[in-house]
Amino acid sequence: MQIIIPSDVFPPSGKGGAAWSSHALALALQARGHRIKAVVPDRGGRGISAYDALGVPALRVGYAAPRLPIIQNYFRHEKFWKPLANAIIAAAVGRPDVIHAQHVQVAPAAVLAGQRLGVPVVVTVRDHWPWDYFATGLHGDRIPHPAASWASLASDLPVRLGPLRGTLALPAIPYMLAHLRRRAAFLAQADAVIACSSYIARRLHGIVPPERIHVLPHMVDQEALSTTIATPSQVQIAGPMLLFVGKLEPNKGAGLLPAIFRELRGVPLPAYTLLIAGDGGLRKWLEQELGRLGVAVQFLDWAGHDEVLRLMARADLLLFPSSWGEPLSRVLLEAASVGAPILAMPTGGTPDIIHDGVNGVLAATPQHFAQRLADLLTHPEAARRLGAAAHDLARQRYAVPVLVPQYEALYRRLREERA
Structure with a gap:
């Protein structure tokens, strides 16, 4: 045709x-x-x-x-x-x-x-x-x-x-x-x-x-993704890595990150790094707020598409606190396809991709999001199982x-x- x-x-x-x-x-x-x-x-x-x-x-x-x-x-x-x-x-x-x-x-x-x-x-x-x-x-x-x-x-x-x-x-x-x-x-x-x-x-x-x-x-072209992530990411981070990918704007949930990490103050957790791949109007505010909370955070501005895929494949947990009626996020589709464990808010079309406790975790409020984040950080084997299930379901559906x-x-x- x-x-x-x-x-x-x-x-x-x-x-x-x-x-x-x-x-x-x-x-x-x-x-x-x-x-x-x-x-x-x-x-x-x-x-x-x-x-x-x-x-x-x-x-x-x-x-x-x-x-x-x-x-x-x-x-x-x-x-x-x-x-x-x-x-x-x-x-x-x-x-x-x-x-x-x-x-x-x-x-x-x-x-x-x-x-x-x-x-x-x-x-x-x-x-x-x-x-x-x-x-x-x-x-x-x-x-x-x-x-x-x-x-x-x-x-x-x-x-x-x-x-x-x-x-x-x-x-x-x-x-x-x-x-x-x-x-x-x-x-x-x-x-x-x-x-x-x-x-x-x-x-x-x-x-x-x-x-x-x-x-x-x-x-999602699964074969192309597999070829891309076969090359290691240029970003080297020791220890667990939490990843946020997207524009740093209120609708993408970036504005909720300080509220989420504020809930984690005093909670005994393994040392981790929050990596933020994106840029936008909330960048300076996020640097200030996360800095006040003592979060080990690194900003990458807007990384190239292939590098983002490699970061997803490397991530111990992808954070997706999107607060708008998310139609069907390509970030989630690609993260699932490379086997990243995903923690997301159940907004819009996200429940089409993530089934809570099956191939990822859904949490509707910053408080609940923080609780599930802490649970997955302290039980990395459970997070890895969710990532593997996400990978398998993505191949069947997308x-x-x-x-x-x-x-x-x-x-x-x-x-x-x-x-």
């Missing part, structure tokens, strides 16, 4: 989980003999240019957007959708079999292109963008809320932008709500919508007809040979229905 994959982010420039998940799908389909081309928005770029995206043929589509909040959204989306749809059409050789959009910016353009070409469109939803303007599902980037409304945005903007800028942005609320309605309307026109977890599937009801919703998790046929079957069915 000829499959066009528009994606908001894509390696090598896109470094987050969405970028790597889109890339993993493209590589897996390509390895099965399908003709793949990625189409990637390029803010600040000009025109359309071809490039090799780590083994995947791709097109960059340039566009301009000012830095002003709200206004930049219009330039990234409504103003860009038609030019991006034209680029998706230009990426095809003849009539493609399917267009599979990977995120919010490209989804409406993919639907427009699919309608003009007469081909089915699939959209993957891997965060909260269909019902939340900021796509986090968090009010003020901190408190979970069900969906955006006039009232929620009016109280949210001053928190996000500051009192003055947030107040000045209030007249933009009608546009923000209309923009959300446009997102949802385009999504409802897709022939199929892939939810990355059962949690996201539940949230999509009421926006997308239930018969068009399919739960398919992100895939490996490329398991998931690619499911994507192929969906594409073929949609193609036949359209024909």
Whole structure:
């Protein structure tokens, strides 16, 4: 099949989980003999240019957007959708079999292109963008809320932008709500919508007809991971290592680390090092707070993807206190795939990956999280058993040979229905 994959982010420039998940799908389909081309928005770029995206043929589509909040959204989306749809059409050789959009910016353009070409469109939803303007599902980037409304945005903007800028942005609320309605309307026109977890599937009801919703998790190339972690990590730490991977922002749980380690004061534990692989707005605050608590901590800023995988394979325990409605974390998928023992909060789609006491541990509060952390540190053999179970279950559920046929079957069915 000829499959066009528009994606908001894509390696090598896109470094987050969405970028790597889109890339993993493209590589897996390509390895099965399908003709793949990625189409990637390029803010600040000009025109359309071809490039090799780590083994995947791709097109960059340039566009301009000012830095002003709200206004930049219009330039990234409504103003860009038609030019991006034209680029998706230009990426095809003849009539493609399917267009599979990977995120919010490209989804409406993919639907427009699919309608003009007469081909089915699939959209993957891997965060909260269909019902939340900021796509986090968090009010003020901190408190979970069900969906955006006039009232929620009016109280949210001053928190996000500051009192003055947030107040000045209030007249933009009608546009923000209309923009959300446009997102949802385009999504409802897709022939199929892939939810990355059962949690996201539940949230999509009421926006997308239930018969068009399919739960398919992100895939992990187990063989490539095994090759990567065969090379030792460059980071050498003596003794037990606790690992946190992710942006140092409130929604990723980084802000809960001091509360967790505060609970461990006075608890007799083996000497350990907390290694934090990530950067963000909480970096300085974390250094100060963890330093006051006497935690032996080391920051790596944002380590390369391969190095992060090696750190996961080396970790005695991966800490994942994510406090938002986590759709389906690639950090957890990859950590499980390399056999890392995992301690996580049961938010969003995380219980799809981790079953408490079977292939990891779930704890809902900082106090409980600290208790389970202490237990696993003092019983390393139990942690290792959980890591081994995580590795085995990941191979059964998220490996490329398991998931690619499911994507192929969906594409073929949609193609036949359209024909």
